[in-house]
Amino acid sequence: MESREDFQSILPYLPLLVRSSSLFWPSRVVEALKALARGPHHSRVDSGEVLSVAISDIRSSLPQFEPLAPFAPDGYALFFDELMSRAEAAKWFGEVVPAMANMLLKLPSLLESHYQGADDPLGEGIYSVGTALHLLSSQEVGIVFLSQELIGALLACSFFCLFPVTNRGANYLPTINFDELFASLYESYSENQEHKIKCIVHYFERISSCMPVGFVSFERKVLPLDHRPLCMSYPEADFWSKSLLPLCRFEVHGSGLIEDQPNDALEVDFANKYIGGGTLNRGCVQEEIRFMVNPELIAGMLFLPSMADNEAIEIVGAERFSNYIGYASSFRYSGDHVDKRDVDVFGRRKTRIVAIDALSWPGMKQYKLGFLLRETNKAFCGFIDQSKYCQYERVFQDKGLDDRDDISRNDLLFREASSTIVGTNEETSLNEVLRISDEKTSMCLDNEDSSIGVVTGNWGCGAFGGDPELKSIIQWLAASQALRPFISYYKFGIKELQYLDQVTQWILLHKWTVGDLWNIMVEYSSQRLKGETKLGFFIWLLPSLTSHEARKSDSPNTP
Structure with a gap:
């Protein structure tokens, strides 16, 4: 088996046994799965109550056996025997459960094939670095490629609660089995919890009838705390203060959803530091909902420990299977979703999801410089393409520039590119400079990457209590600092952001740089900390908004 180091790192977290580099299920597990695969007439598994007994029996045949979460059997029985219609249950136990058993039977061979081809997922020599399934530990830059078929088998393991749980918490790994999801349904029934499970059930119904053939990649992104060659390190406040980069285009949307956006862009997951957050428990806000409608995201919870302040996680290719309405307590599954996103050269759908975790209930400390820096660098880590900065570093090395310059290197590159392009003027956009410079030096992004913006919303607000x-x-x-061409912002009806469009357009009109806006934000935050102002940032920044607010308070009917 190839990629032995990768394999050894993940083996303690898999339910399989290994002998002579071969993976296999214990014989009793194979017998039980074969019985399930033959259907309910043979296995007698035709209800949620019996299914939970079968799951417990299979678990007891594994070397790291632990009982199901309390009330999990009751949750399986409640969902499949009471909440699911008889017709749906007949299909589930007659067709879907046997298909899932077959997925599990194939898991050893799927994993062996995966490790044999992990350095070249498409067999075409396109992606040369190791991409095998392994523990992507904290501070470890790396990427894992998984086929959608392998993800289906891994999630079937989650549904049957077969992953060992010992040491997951000690190694900062989130929950991966589904027993707590079903237990919480029974312990404190809520409709949104029922509909979360409906999304999962629908996913298995889809892949049991037609297995997807693409790939999904999971990448841990890191801004190193120490200096490393050809790599952007964790910036200090001075970096932001002196940045001369222009601010990117800012688009404001009063309605709509991030996952429905039409652009080829990074879609922000308002993440918990443990990726997935409460997906497999009671959580039902932005991150959990995204993991329900794109269940392949859950696979990352198997091997991605919690994120540090200088880390983010980017997942590319996860297919969407469900539609939904509502949010939090009003969340409801609303039917099948056919994902029509294009596919890239690696076989991944062009759905790019970046998980960044904000400070939780920071209160007034969010206005302190250190915490402003933490939040900005966290988002920067998620949005940056390090390969872009590597190209810039090579340019600087060739030109003999060193680290003693006061201005950040990417700023210098922008100025260098601008000054060497005939006909460039002050109003030329960064993207145009990069495009023209690319034609002359071949050191900039390809056309596809240069069009990838950021689609986001109220990250770190709501349940996390941040200042919107x-x-x-x-x-x-x-x-902007990550050289993204635009940011597309969905307000989700937050009152504090009613002037977001007005303020951002005013700033763009005045051609502020990243450094300009950073310094103004720091000044405002300092005044908030000292109690010198209680105004929101937008009204503090633009006195005309203060007058408008006063007029509104005097005349309630004033628009």
Whole structure:
């Protein structure tokens, strides 16, 4: 078996046994799965109550056996015997459960094939670095490619609660089995919890009838805390203060959903530091909902430990299977979704999801410089393409520039590119400079990458209690510094952001740089900390908005 180091890192977290480099299920597990695969007439598994007994029996045949979460059997029985219609249950136990058993029987061979081809997922020599399934530990830059078929088998393991759980918490790994999801349904029934499970059930119904053939990649992104050659390190406040990069285009949307956006862009997951958050428990806000409608995201919870302050996770290719309405307690599954996103050269759908975790209930400390820096760098880590900065580093090395320059290297490159292009003037956009410079030096992005913006919303607000005005500005700074061409912002009806479009357009009109906006944000935050102002950032920044607010308070009917 190839990629032995990768394999050894993940083996303690898999339910399989290994002998002579071959993976296999214990014989009793194979017998039980073969019985399930033959259908309910043979296995007698035709209800949620009996299914939970079968799951417990299979688990007891594994070397690292642990009982199901309390009330999990009751949750399986409640969902499949009471909440699911008889027709749906007949299809589930007659067709879907046997198909899932076959997926599990294939898991050893799927994993062996995966490790044999992990350095070249398409067999075409396109992707040369190791991409095998392994523990992507904290501070480890790396990427894992998984086929959608392998993900289906891994999630079937989750449904049957077969993954060992010992040491997951000690190694900062989130829950991966589904027993707590079903247990919480029974312990404190809520409709949104029922509909979360409906999304999962629908996913298995889809892949059991037609297995997808693409790939999904999971990447841990890191801004190193130490200096490394050809790599952007974790910036200090001075970096942001002196940045001369122009701010990117800012689009504001009063309605709509991030996952429905039409652009080829990074879609922000308002993540927990443990990726997936409460997906497999009671959680039902932005991150959990995304993981329900794109269940392949859950696979990353198997091997991605919690994120540090200088880390983000980018997942490319996850297919969407479900539609939904509502949010939190009003969340409801609303039917099948056919994902029509294009596919890239690696066989991944062009759905790019970047998970970044914000400070949780920071209160007034969010206005302190250190915490402003943490949040901005967290978003920057998610939005940056390090290969872009590697290209810039090579340019600087060739030109003999060193680290003693006061201005950041990417700023210098922009100025260098601007000054060497005939006909370039002050109003030329960064993207145009990069495009023209690319034609002359071949050191800039390809056309596809240069069009990838950021689509986001109220990251770190809501359940995490952040200041919506500051968080919108922080993400704008990060996207601009990461050389993204635009940020597309969905307000989701937050009152504090009613002037977001007006403020961002005013700033763009005045041609502020990243450094300009950072310094103004720091000044405002300092005044908030000292109690010198209680105004929101937007009204503090633009006195005309203060007058408008006063007129509204005097005349309630004033628009």
